[in-house]
Amino acid sequence: MKRTAEASSSWLRGAAAAMVLTFDVDAESCVLAEGKHYAQHPGVLSHQAYGPRVGVPRILRMLADLDVRATFFVPGATADTWPDVVTSIVEAGHEVAHHSYSHRRLVDLAPDEEIADLERGLEALGRLGIKPAGHRSPLSSPSERTASLLAGYGFQYESTLMDDDRPYLLETDRGVLAELPPHWTLDDFAQYAYLPDPSIGQVVESPRKALEVWASELDAMRRYGCLFVLCCHPFLSGRPSRVEALRELISRALGHGDVAVLTAAEVAARVTADPLIDIRPHNSRRTAATNQLTEAS
Ligand SMILES: [Zn+2]
Structure with missing residues (x-):
């Protein structure tokens, strides 16, 4: 396919596009963040335990069959509850990145709570010998402080903001981070998330339909x-x-022959080394513009 040049593509190193496979191993954390009483709800917990118990080993086998590496975003709570599963991800050669400790919405946390949650997540991964290079905010809800905090703690990238479909550098007051933008279109929650209580989603779509949505985006x-x-x-x-x-x-993707399948950390390293990559200031300008709109209305 002939490529249309819109932005720096030297990070692609000649490929037409790049694919990063990410798996958020939320397990029980995302229902417990909705209410601590779910800890006494075996039905709900079993629905979430399916992920580490059955889903992760099966996904690891599929990735091994295809000889590709992926990035697993792991909440600290999952690392504490399912240490052997998280270790098996690392041993299979995949990347493990930070996904908060408790899977609460960062935008709802007080500044000291956000720092405590970030550090607790680092400690939990650290106990398994993991030093994460990247971070994804739970529920796509970073606070205005998150990017700056991550840069200050030495993270190389985040994969949270949705204002592009190409990576870029995010400039914060504590350093630069690569941003690897996800999107709801490429998220399985929109296809498969169904749980009546807590209500995390109401859809059970056909995998054929999910594949169609994802494959058409990949091709384009x-x-x-x-x-x-x-x-x-x-x-x-x-x-x-x-x-x-x-x-x-x-x-x-592999059959196309022009799609690079990379881990998130590999993309971040390429983006950081790309002298032509777009560098965007975080918050300051955007917040100023948003405030103007708020004041004008
Ligand atoms: Zn999550």
Whole structure:
């Protein structure tokens, strides 16, 4: 496919597009963040435990079959509850990144709570020998402080903001981070998230439909030199037909011959080294513009 140049593509190193497969291993954390009383709800907990218990091993086998590496965003709570599963991800050669400790919305936390949660997550991963290079905010809800905090703690990238489909550098008051933008289109929550209580979603779509949505975006991204960041959750995408849809999607990407399948940290390293990459200030300008709009209305 002929590419249309829109932004620096030297980070692609000649590929038409890049694919990053990400798995958010939320397990029980995302329901406990909705209410501590779910800790006494075996039905709800079992729905979430399916992810680490069945989904992760199955996904790891599929990735090994295709000989590709992925990035697993792991809340500290998951690392504490399922240490052997998280260790198995590392031992299979994949990247493990930070996904908060408790999976609460960062935008709702007080500044000291956000720092405590970030540090607790680092400690939990650290106990398994993991020093994460990247971070994804739970529920796509970073605070205005998050990017700056991450830069201050030495993170190299985040994968949270949705204002592009190509990576860029985010300039904060404590340093620069690569941003690898995800999107709801490429998130399995929109396809498969169904749980009545807590109500995390109300859809059970066909894996064929999910595959169609994702494959059409992948195919088109090759024209525009984009970064395809797929975000899946093992408690959703670990089910048999859904793993097979993922297998088909990755095989399709490999079959194109011009899609680089990389970990998030690999993309971040390329982006950071790209002298032509777009560098965007975080918060200051954007907040000023938003404040103006708020005042004008
Ligand atoms: Zn999550």
